[in-house]
Amino acid sequence: MKRFIGFIRKEFYHIFRDRRSLFILFGMPIAQILLFGFAITNEINNVNIAIQDHSKDASTLEIINKISNSKYFSIKQIISREAEIESIFQKGKIKAVLNFEKDFGRNLIKEKSAKIQIITDATDPNTANSITNYINAILQNYQLEKNKSIQIDYQIIPQTRMVYNQELKSVFMFVPGVMTIILMLVSAMMTSISITREKELGTMEILLVSPLKPFQVIIGKVVPYIFLSIINAAVIVLLSIFIFKMPVEGSLFLLGAESVLFIITSLALGILISTISDTQQSAMMISLMGLMLPVILLSGFIFPISSMPAPLQVISNIIPAKWFIIIIKGIMLKGVGLAFVWKETLILIGMTVFFIAVSVKKYKIRLE
Amino acid sequence: MGISLSNIDKSYKKQIAVRNITFDVNPGELFGLIGPDGAGKTTIFRILATLLLPDNGKATVAGLDIIKDYKAIRNSVGYMPGRFSLYQDLTVEENLNFFATIFGTTIAENYDLIKDIYEQIAPFKDRRAGKLSGGMKQKLALSCALIHKPKVLFLDEPTTGVDPVSRKEFWEMLKRLQKRGITILVSTPYMDEAALCDRIALIQEGEILDIDTPQAIVDKFPKDIYNVKADNMYKLIQTLQRYEHTYSVFPFGEFVHYTDKRVTFKTEELQHYLESSGLNAITIAPTHADIEDAFMELAKK
Structure with missing residues (x-):
């Protein structure tokens, strides 16, 4: 011993x-x-995005505000021409571009549907995926608020709960x-x-x-x-x-x-x-x-x-x-x-x- | 309590390390293995220290079989490998303490055995072993190998890389240890150290050339040997090598050792030959053969 x-x-x-x-x-x-x-980290925080707004009406403004108020995104640039998208992605600072179609607000009311294009930089696929999901969620949320007064025949309301790590x-x-x-x-x-x-x-x-x-x-x-x-x-x-x-x-x-x-x-x-x-x-x-x-x-x-x-x-x-x-x-x-x-x-x-x-x-x- | 080897063979893959090694070391003897690098000395040590298994042959150390009784041998021998193998990041004292502890003893218990040696390095006992000079490292390694009072001591080239003064001191220590009844097997590439052993085995390329006392080995030298000197050493060797009667020529310090093929040899004749070859300040004097000459002679065959 x-x-x-x-x-x-x-x-x-x-x-x-x-x-x-x-x-x-x-x-x-x-x-x-x-x-x-x-x-x-896999979470996204303060991701830099750019906006191209062909419509510039009340509803696009509202959506843009919602996005910029969330802690996930910060709007760094407003662009006016499609051609700019390529070059800002190449610089690498901006990870996503939101493109509102022309007459977005009017289409939304008259045609009951309007288009928004989400372009993400997928050199990092995980982040690109998360960004798309987060923006989708914000858009959904906006739609729900708008549709509150309207009665839909049936609706599925998913109630998700992430257990063991609620804040992910x-x-x-x-x-x-x-x-x-x-x-x-x-x-x-x-x-x-x-x-x-x-x-x-x-x-x-x-x-x-x-x-x-x-x-x-x-x-x-x-x-x-x-x-x-x-x-x-x-x-x-x-x-x-x-x-x-x-x-x-x-x-x-x-x-x-x-x-x-x-x-x-x-x-x-x-x-x-x-x-x-x-x-x-x-x-x-x-x-x-x-x-x-x-x-x-x-x-x-x-x-x-x-x-x-x-x-x-x-x-x-x-x-x-x-x-x-x-x-x-x-x-x-x-x-x-x-x-x-x-x-x-x-x-x-x-x-x-x-x-x-x-x-x-x-x-x-x-x-x- | 001695050492005995009979017909030991050992190869590493296809490379033969030692072949048919047979010798006995008597109890209390200081026995030297003399040979150049790569002769197989370390292999013999490792076999005896139970670190390698021989391919053929039998060997005993202190009466114990190196294969069957390897545990008992490990308890009773002191082994100092050729390469400095102590802990460089431990101090002198910590190293000694460590080896005392793993052999189940203490420094105090066996201090009388290592006293002579350890006193010389004691002033540096708080220094890390890696920072010691070559001579001091070897003294510490010897102290560590002795701390458990081994009956047999294996020292593989203990004086390689050590200055001449420390070498001399080291051999004096070995002589003192021998007087205490420890059987010592030591190897060295230095021929001058061979003369200090009781008996020596000359080894080359894994085979033993001769085993005898240093004196007997020298006495067996068959020729008269001459110290030759001239102003241009290099040219002298070349000239001698071209000489038709030359038997052997080896540089030896400031001289060249020369032997002649003929039984009757007149120095004047050689003097004349050298002078005619353009060498000056020539001296030729008879001298005694030493172990190096004997080794060279044996290695020739």
């Missing part, structure tokens, strides 16, 4: 003396969460994802690098020729990172609660326990990576390419798994991050207990056992 504690103490020396890694270890989670929380804040989606990425990356990359560093610097040679048992070396490498990752997870949860007002509906204890489980899964994966790579560089490449990309692309963090092609949906099942994201979304947003996430939890436990078994089997007690 004394040997083991001595080994762990040495690991902490390494971690605290390597300022750069320490900075990455604690700086990255904070930077990422703030970045995803503030900068990267994208940060609710990003926090679980970012937390997953960070725990995965810190745990897997850092352990695999720290084990391969011993190989690279030749110290593994001495460790092998010592009474330390392989599992002592491995566990000794892992323990410090469990601590650091728990701190990281706590920092992320606190940031999301206090800065982004993210709720934790379920039990904090369960959230903590599941996070520790996922940390251990990632660490086991890190050990596995270190058994197949001989240099720090290759360990880092495998961690980044082999973990980061699948976690971002296939875990359902950004792209919904249900809309992926079938083969990718199958592959997504072997990504531990997918299951962890389901678990923490459940706990944080829906407030579910273990009864609802036991299946995912079991899958993670199974993966962890598998990774550890393979690493112990692959761990070399000699140099070859």
Whole structure:
């Protein structure tokens, strides 16, 4: 036991003396969460639009006012010629142009229908889509107000309610994802690098020729990172609660326990990576390419798994991050207990056992 | 408590590293593996330190089989790899403490063994190991390899990259450790250090050329050897190599070591040949063969 504690103490020396890694270890989670929380968002806010009004009557004015009063749009330009549309899109500031047809107001009253053209810059398809939806909603709203006095024979009134995230804040989606990425990356990359560093610097040679048992070396490498990752997870949860007002509906204890489980899964994966790579560089490449990309692309963090092609949906099942994201979304947003996430939890436990078994089997007690 | 190897073969993929290595190191002996880089010295160390499995052959360290009893061997040997393999970001004291702890001992417990060595680096005990000079690094590495009182010590090129004064000190330490009954197997590419061993094995290209005491190896040298010197060293070597009676020519410090093919050899004749080739300030004097000459001679065959 004394040997083991001595080994762990040495690991902490390494971690605290390597300022750069320490900075990455604690700086990255904070930077990422703030970045995803503030900068990267699917919501639209203050989108610049331009108006081309061929009619200039009471109803177009009313619609324009409604649009400019909403917090989603700000009207930056009034244009008079069709030819200008192309050039303002090319400048890139204006994301949409509203084009009212000639005699819009009169058509509306006399013909009972009038046309408005919405042209959006679809270089960013998601934003273009949102813009169209928001403008449509404003137009609908205007129509409803106008038609209040008129009796329609029948009418469907949809009552939508967005549960678990009423305000559709994208940060609710990003926090679980970012937390997953960070725990995965810190745990897997850092352990695999720290084990391969011993190989690279030749110290593994001495460790092998010592009474330390392989599992002592491995566990000794892992323990410090469990601590650091728990701190990281706590920092992320606190940031999301206090800065982004993210709720934790379920039990904090369960959230903590599941996070520790996922940390251990990632660490086991890190050990596995270190058994197949001989240099720090290759360990880092495998961690980044082999973990980061699948976690971002296939875990359902950004792209919904249900809309992926079938083969990718199958592959997504072997990504531990997918299951962890389901678990923490459940706990944080829906407030579910273990009864609802036991299946995912079991899958993670199974993966962890598998990774550890393979690493112990692959761990070399000699140099070859 | 000694070391024994018999018919050890080892290849890396298709590259043969060592072939048919057989030798014994007696308990308490200071045994040297002498050979150039790439001769296979490190492979032998790694096999004995249980880090590599030999393809063929058997070996024991302190009576323990290197394959079957590898755990026991790892407890009782001190191993200092050729490359500096301590933690560069840990201080001198932390490194020593770490190795003491993982071997289940403390610095205080075995301080008498490392005292001589450690005292020399103690003034720098709070310095990071990576910031030490080459000589101090090796002293620290030796201290770490000794901290658990090993019965057998493996030192792979401990003096490579170390200044001459530290090298001398290092060998004095080895002699003192030997007096305490530790069996030492050491390798070096420096022929002058070979003379300090009890016995040596000369290795080249994975094969042992000869095993004997340094004196016996030198005595076996079959020829009379001469120190030759002239004003132009380069031209001297070239001229000698062209000489019809030349047996061997090797640069050796400020001299050239020369041996002649003939049994009866007159220095005047060589003097005359060199003068006629346009060399000046020629001196030719008989000298003793040393291990380098012996090695070159053996390597020729």
